[in-house]
Amino acid sequence: MVKGKSTKGRQRIEMKSIEGEEARQVCFSKRRPSLFKKASELSTLCGAEVTVVTFSPGGKCFSFGHPSTSSVADRFLAVHTFDGLSMGSGRHGSQGSSGRSHEMNQQVMELQQLMETEKKRKERAVEALERESGGPVMQLLNANVGALGIHELEELRKELCTVQDMVKERSRKMLEDAMQTRRLPPQSHMHMVAMPSQVLFGAQRVGTREGLLVNSLLHGSLGGLDNYLNGQFGG
Amino acid sequence: MVKGKSTKGRQRIEMKSIEGEEARQVCFSKRRPSLFKKASELSTLCGAEVTVVTFSPGGKCFSFGHPSTSSVADRFLAVHTFDGLSMGSGRHGSQGSSGRSHEMNQQVMELQQLMETEKKRKERAVEALERESGGPVMQLLNANVGALGIHELEELRKELCTVQDMVKERSRKMLEDAMQTRRLPPQSHMHMVAMPSQVLFGAQRVGTREGLLVNSLLHGSLGGLDNYLNGQFGG
DNA sequence: TTCACTATCATTAGCGC
DNA sequence: AGCGCTAATGATAGTGA
Numbered sequence: 001m002v003k004g005k006s007t008k009g010r011q012r013i014e015m016k017s018i019e020g021e022e023a024r025q026v027c028f029s030k031r032r033p034s035l036f037k038k039a040s041e042l043s044t045l046c047g048a049e050v051t052v053v054t055f056s057p058g059g060k061c062f063s064f065g066h067p068s069t070s071s072v073a074d075r076f077l078a079v080h081t082f083d084g085l086s087m088g089s090g091r092h093g094s095q096g097s098s099g100r101s102h103e104m105n106q107q108v109m110e111l112q113q114l115m116e117t118e119k120k121r122k123e124r125a126v127e128a129l130e131r132e133s134g135g136p137v138m139q140l141l142n143a144n145v146g147a148l149g150i151h152e153l154e155e156l157r158k159e160l161c162t163v164q165d166m167v168k169e170r171s172r173k174m175l176e177d178a179m180q181t182r183r184l185p186p187q188s189h190m191h192m193v194a195m196p197s198q199v200l201f202g203a204q205r206v207g208t209r210e211g212l213l214v215n216s217l218l219h220g221s222l223g224g225l226d227n228y229l230n231g232q233f234g235g
Numbered sequence: 236m237v238k239g240k241s242t243k244g245r246q247r248i249e250m251k252s253i254e255g256e257e258a259r260q261v262c263f264s265k266r267r268p269s270l271f272k273k274a275s276e277l278s279t280l281c282g283a284e285v286t287v288v289t290f291s292p293g294g295k296c297f298s299f300g301h302p303s304t305s306s307v308a309d310r311f312l313a314v315h316t317f318d319g320l321s322m323g324s325g326r327h328g329s330q331g332s333s334g335r336s337h338e339m340n341q342q343v344m345e346l347q348q349l350m351e352t353e354k355k356r357k358e359r360a361v362e363a364l365e366r367e368s369g370g371p372v373m374q375l376l377n378a379n380v381g382a383l384g385i386h387e388l389e390e391l392r393k394e395l396c397t398v399q400d401m402v403k404e405r406s407r408k409m410l411e412d413a414m415q416t417r418r419l420p421p422q423s424h425m426h427m428v429a430m431p432s433q434v435l436f437g438a439q440r441v442g443t444r445e446g447l448l449v450n451s452l453l454h455g456s457l458g459g460l461d462n463y464l465n466g467q468f469g470g
Numbered sequence: 471t472t473c474a475c476t477a478t479c480a481t482t483a484g485c486g487c
Numbered sequence: 488a489g490c491g492c493t494a495a496t497g498a499t500a501g502t503g504a
Contacts, residue, residue, distance in 0.1 A: 010495040
């Protein structure tokens, strides 16, 4: 019945790389969930967008994201691919929208809604396979997709990518036109590809909804790789 | 000199979105550095690669990365874009370089090649706008894209997403069929949606090129979301 | 947004399974 | 890689500046 302390309890450790191979693994396995939990709490409590990506010492990949790793990555990309003009502050500073918390909230709400939407997209995709869809484009493609072979699928995918690029390009041009119509300052001379959406939106004060849409068109969906290509995930 | 308690000390809080606009900001400002510190400790102690990206409720972007946000992001992308050629552990599991470094190098080289390809995709897209393309699908869409308004573009984008989902779903079914044809062990009964591509490829030993393609179809492009959908810490 | 303070609450090192 | 246990360290809500 002796209540002798069965363990040494928690002890302070140096912030150096843990020597033992196994001990390091164990430490990672215990701390990683905690890190994700903290990230989750931060997003839940503060309504912030957060993503965490880790590679264990063993090489395994773990990721957390709210609303999703990709969406945060896209937004990060958006900021670091463009941005830079409106606020010259150091580091990564940049407001997704203007500054009014009202617009902000709206943006956050729409993001959450988008999240919900995306969440169900997979389900809907399956349904779409069984029924005939309404969209004109859909109708054209619907019948074919099911019959394609693996190589045809590859071709189709390539074409879809190209089409999406066209959409992106088109939306970009629309913005360009819009800017010139509303007479923009001389600095509009910069490369379109690198043109910061924040600047565009900031200058024109495009409505939140449109802003999100265009942003989505510019980076959306196929986005991920652009991250990589355009450089940054900051670092 | 009375030592009366000057504060209520720490108190437990509900894990709900904090109501007060300002209180949320404050909470974020206090917790964000802590999260980064945790991430830093994880990387230091365990030698793991870690990156964290956050957007404050005010819209500001903050990021942490070890060795750097970009390097971790690159690795993440590499894993989620193709991955799964040589090994098949569960989850996202995937050693960037588990065993044979030879296969690794091959994988890296392919990554770089794909990168180059994607890098030029944007250029090619512009060209595609001027000339008439060859693809049957392209031809159908080519004429229209240029004339659409912002709302129509949104619709088109939605449809494209749905089509891509269909392509994914189709390729998934093809894999399913292929597996049954080649008689797979009973465990193939798990949900297709949650089925790790690594397992599929590991089992069938799909050739690199095909593997890349299928993987690209499954996770590619629209990818990242799968993380979120397939469970994880979805947030 | 950040800094200080302090009384809690939460995390986790070290062990064993 | 994950679970449980215990005790000590670390993080932080509330408050004020």
